Amino acid sequence: MKPVRIDFVPDQRWRALWTVAMLLSLAMLGVSGWRAWLTLQSSQALQGQIALSKLQAQQLQAQLTPPANPRHDSLAQAAKLLRQDLGKVFATIENLQEEGVRLRAVNLDINSGALQLEYEIDSLARAATVTSALNAGYETRPWRLESVGASVGAKAAGPTAPASGMRALWATQLDLL
Amino acid sequence: MVQTANQPTEVLHPSVTLPLERVLQQLHDHVPRASLLHISLSCTMCPAFDVALPQGVQSWRERQAIAQHWVADSQGLPVAELLCELDSRSACLGAAMPAATLATLRHWARAQGHRIGALQPLWAQATQCAAAAKVGVRGVLVQEPDGVTVLAQPGDGVVQTLSLPGAPSAAAVVARLAQWQFSLGLAIEHVTRLGFDAKTQSPMTDGPRAWAGHWYKL
Numbered sequence: 001m002k003p004v005r006i007d008f009v010p011d012q013r014w015r016a017l018w019t020v021a022m023l024l025s026l027a028m029l030g031v032s033g034w035r036a037w038l039t040l041q042s043s044q045a046l047q048g049q050i051a052l053s054k055l056q057a058q059q060l061q062a063q064l065t066p067p068a069n070p071r072h073d074s075l076a077q078a079a080k081l082l083r084q085d086l087g088k089v090f091a092t093i094e095n096l097q098e099e100g101v102r103l104r105a106v107n108l109d110i111n112s113g114a115l116q117l118e119y120e121i122d123s124l125a126r127a128a129t130v131t132s133a134l135n136a137g138y139e140t141r142p143w144r145l146e147s148v149g150a151s152v153g154a155k156a157a158g159p160t161a162p163a164s165g166m167r168a169l170w171a172t173q174l175d176l177l
Numbered sequence: 178m179v180q181t182a183n184q185p186t187e188v189l190h191p192s193v194t195l196p197l198e199r200v201l202q203q204l205h206d207h208v209p210r211a212s213l214l215h216i217s218l219s220c221t222m223c224p225a226f227d228v229a230l231p232q233g234v235q236s237w238r239e240r241q242a243i244a245q246h247w248v249a250d251s252q253g254l255p256v257a258e259l260l261c262e263l264d265s266r267s268a269c270l271g272a273a274m275p276a277a278t279l280a281t282l283r284h285w286a287r288a289q290g291h292r293i294g295a296l297q298p299l300w301a302q303a304t305q306c307a308a309a310a311k312v313g314v315r316g317v318l319v320q321e322p323d324g325v326t327v328l329a330q331p332g333d334g335v336v337q338t339l340s341l342p343g344a345p346s347a348a349a350v351v352a353r354l355a356q357w358q359f360s361l362g363l364a365i366e367h368v369t370r371l372g373f374d375a376k377t378q379s380p381m382t383d384g385p386r387a388w389a390g391h392w393y394k395l
Contacts, residue, residue: 001304001309001310001314001315001316001317001328001330001369002266002267002304002330002334003266003304003305003309003310004264004266004267004270004300004301004304004305004328004336005264005265005266005301005305006262006263006264006265006270006271006272006297006298006301007262007295007296007297008260008262008272008274008279008296008297009293009294009295009296011295012294
C-alpha cells in the first residue's frame with residue numbers, strides 16, 4: 001500500500017530550500033551580470049587602446065615618411081635616364097641614311113619609356129621607306145608611324161606637285177628596342 | 178505521550194474531560210523550551226475520511242475546499258470549524274481535525290517558544306512503515322487506544338477508509354473488518370494489522386519509525 005502523507009503544518013524545509021535556491025540563483029545572476037559588465041568595460045578599454053595605438057602608429061608613419069622633394073625627383077629621373085640603354089636609339093638614328101629625310105626632334109619620356117622621332121620628309125612615299133628602315137633588324141616591328149603633317153612654313157605647290165616639307169612622327173617603347 | 182531526544186517516553190494521564198489548553202499546560206515541565214515539535218494525533222482527534230472528488234477538478238485548493246465541505250456536511254459541523262488535509266498522493270484520502278485544536282496548539286507552542294515542525298495523524302504515520310509497503314499488502318489496520326482506523330486500497334489508486342471510534346471489542350472489530358474486507362474483495366493477508374499502545378512493546382523491525390517501541394502486530 002502506498003504510504004499516506006498528511007501534514008497539517010506545511011513543511012518549512014521545502015520553503016527554506018526554495019529560498020536558498022532562489023538566493024543562490026539571484027547571486028549567480030548577479031555575479032554573471034557583474035562579470036559581463038567587467039568584460040564589457042575591459043573590451044571597451046581595449047578597443048580604445050587599439051584605436052589610440054592605431055592613431056599613434058599613423059602619426060609615427062607620417063613622421064617617418066619624408067616629404068616629397070622636387071630635387072630628389074629630378075635626381076631620381078636623372079639616375080633612371082642614366083640607367084637606360086640609349087645606344088640602340090642612337091644607332092637607329094645614325095643608321096637611317098635616306099635622302100630627303102631629316103631628323104627634327106627626339107622625344108623620350110623617361111617615366112613611361114615612350115620614344116618619338118620626328119622627321120622632315122619630302123614625300124608621303126618616303127614615310128613608308130623610313131618606317132621600313134627604322135624597323136629593319138626587328139621582327140616585331142616596334143616603330144610605327146603615328147602622324148604625317150605639313151611642315152610649318154611649307155608652301156603648297158599645287159595638287160600635282162610632289163609633297164615637300166612634311167613632318168612625320170614615329171613612336172615606339174624603349175624596352176621594345 | 179511525550180518523547181524527547183534520548184529520553185524515554187513519558188505518558189501523562191489527564192482527565193478525558195480536561196480541555197486541551199489545560200492538558201497542554203501539563204506539558205510545561207516535560208517539554209524543553211524552544212523545541213521543534215512533531216505532533217501525532219490519535220484517530221479520535223484526527224479521523225480519516227475518503228471522498229469522491231468530481232472529475233476535472235485539478236486545483237489542489239479546490240480539492241481541499243470540496244473535501245472540507247463534504248466532511249463538514251457529513252459531520253454536521255460548520256465548515257469554518259473544520260480543517261481538512263488531503264493525502265498528497267491519492268487525493269481522495271484525507272484527515273480532518275477541529276480548527277480550534279490547531280489554533281490552540283499553535284497558541285500554546287508560540288507562548289512556550291516552540292515551533293511545530295509536523296502535525297500528522299498517527300494512522301498516516303503507520304502507513305509509512307515497511308510492513309505496510311510489502312508486496313501484496315493493500316490495506317492497513319491501525320488500532321489505537323481510542324479507536325480503530327482501517328485504510329484499504331482495492332485498486333486504481335482509490336483509498337477507502339473505515340473508522341471505528343472508541344474502544345470496540347476485538348470481536349466487533351473482527352466482524353466489522355471481515356464485512357468490510359468482503360465488500361472490497363480483500364483477503365485477510367492483504368491487510369497489515371498494527372496496534373499502538375502507550376506501554377512499550379517489543380520492537381518491530383518493520384514497524385513505523387514514529388513512536389517506535391509502541392507498535393505491535395495484531
